[in-house]
Amino acid sequence: METGIPLNWFLALSAILFSLGALGVLIKRNIIIMFMSIELMLNAANIALVAFSRAHGNLDGQIVVFFTMTLAAAEVAIGLAIIVALFRIKRTIDVDRATLLKW
Amino acid sequence: MLLKGLFILVALGAIAGAIGMLVSPNPVHSALFLVWTLFCVAAVYLLLGAEFLAVVQIIVYAGAIMVLFLFIIMLLNLRRDEFGPEPMSSQWTFGLIFTALLAIGLVSVISAALALKFSGDPLALTSIPDLAKELFRKHLLAFEIASLILLIAMVGVVVLAKRPKEGA
Numbered sequence: 001m002e003t004g005i006p007l008n009w010f011l012a013l014s015a016i017l018f019s020l021g022a023l024g025v026l027i028k029r030n031i032i033i034m035f036m037s038i039e040l041m042l043n044a045a046n047i048a049l050v051a052f053s054r055a056h057g058n059l060d061g062q063i064v065v066f067f068t069m070t071l072a073a074a075e076v077a078i079g080l081a082i083i084v085a086l087f088r089i090k091r092t093i094d095v096d097r098a099t100l101l102k103w
Numbered sequence: 104m105l106l107k108g109l110f111i112l113v114a115l116g117a118i119a120g121a122i123g124m125l126v127s128p129n130p131v132h133s134a135l136f137l138v139w140t141l142f143c144v145a146a147v148y149l150l151l152g153a154e155f156l157a158v159v160q161i162i163v164y165a166g167a168i169m170v171l172f173l174f175i176i177m178l179l180n181l182r183r184d185e186f187g188p189e190p191m192s193s194q195w196t197f198g199l200i201f202t203a204l205l206a207i208g209l210v211s212v213i214s215a216a217l218a219l220k221f222s223g224d225p226l227a228l229t230s231i232p233d234l235a236k237e238l239f240r241k242h243l244l245a246f247e248i249a250s251l252i253l254l255i256a257m258v259g260v261v262v263l264a265k266r267p268k269e270g271a
Contacts, residue, residue: 027194027195040121075256
């Protein structure tokens with residue numbers, strides 16, 4: 001890229017945000033914050049897709065990001081409904097106590 | 104030069120928001136930090152020339168999704184002792200080790216990607232009408248399927264969140 005911001009800067013930001021999201025999933029035990037970390041990882045991947053879309057000079061990456069956002073909306077709605085259902089049974093948002101499938 | 108400075112500012116804002124989300128013990132504060140990060144990501148899209156996605160990011164992510172998160176956090180109405188336990192020390196150790204490994208992998212992938220030569224013109228402006236043509240001609244079926252998925256998600260949420268019938 002001759003002018004403007006180089007591609008690798010965007011990719012570096014994407015990698016940092018993705019790593020922070022993965023760290024959040026690994027170290028947190030609050031299920032809501034783990035879910036937010038997953039959203040952060042989705043966003044990091046979206047940044048990389050849009051950056052490559054610009055590097056290629058076509059719109060395919062942006063289309064993929066558009067569909068990712070649609071699916072993220074669906075995923076968040078379902079996930080939060082599951083969290084509410086879990087909280088109703090267990091009265092907790094601690095993932096260690098979500099052991100319904102363990103026997 | 105101005106663009107680079109702007110990008111560094113926005114990127115640091117996004118990273119600071121993500122770290123704030125991880126360290127704050129209160130879920131409401133975490134959600135607000137994530138809203139800030141999502142706004143910064145929208146600004147990154149603007150810097151990439153993807154205006155439509157920047158607007159959609161603010162409307163869908165910062166608007167709809169994070170409001171849903173905040174709504175659920177307030178609906179559950181957690182007391183301080185219900186925030187969930189602090190991470191175990193072994194969790195920190197292994198989490199940091201695996202995140203470091205992941206970061207190394209990502210850096211190697213990025214350096215491999217930089218060796219690629221991109222044939223397209225990076226400054227070919229990609230306007231919103233172009234995006235609409237692409238979306239509604241080439242990807243029309245996927246667009247319709249996405250609407251179906253949203254409908255299924257809506258039905259699924261109603262079923263999941265419904266209070267079970269007495270004695271059922």
